Amino acid sequence: CLGKEVGADIPFCVYQKVARVRGIGDIVEPFKLKVGYDVLLIKPKQGVDTKIAFEILDLDKCPHPDINQVKKALINNEPLKDILGNSLLYSAEKLVPEILDIIKECKERGYEDVVMTGSGSTVFVLLEKGQDCRDLIKFMEGKYPFVYRTSILIK
Structure with a gap:
């Protein structure tokens, strides 16, 4: 994931959803x-x-x-x-x-x-x-x- 290489918050921001984020920002679990x-x-x-x-x-x-x-x-x-x-x-x-x-x-x-x-x-x-x-x-x-x-x- 290129975003992860830029910064731990980037993958979460790409989703633009409420989510639980784990790891170094690379495990994103959206929820409603x-x-x-x-x-x-x-x-x-x-x-x-x-x-x-x-x-x-x-x-x-x-x-x-x-x-x-x-x-x-x-x-x-x-x-x-x-x-x-x-x-x-x-x-x-x-x-x-x-x-x-x-x-x-x-x-x-x-x-x-x-x-x-x-x-x-x-x-x-x-x-x-x-x-x-x-x-x-x-x-x-x-x-x-x-x-x-x-x-x-x-x-």
Whole structure:
């Protein structure tokens, strides 16, 4: 797969569908959602060096979210706040502490479905379709260089 040679996220992006992605981005398992979601993306100025994040990752000390449970909850439109997670957060936040600040600031404002994307440093807030989050956008735009609201495509 040429996309895999360019970057681990490329094969997933080519599908343009909701999917569980495994391996080094080369195992893409699309699945259908019953409802659409909006997503707020927030990125601090500094990125995460993925190689270093994986080198300092201690798998014995970080939580391991049940991805099958997350997938099931997404498919069935069930609450996610207690099951979302990212094992790499615990090494990424050592490299870019602002990641935890963003997550905390979102949760303090009442947004519960918040987690770091992939290897970071972008954080996403999962929103109900059309949910008003102008307060959060305004706050985050005053602090971080990249704040963008988008939607998850349902195909």
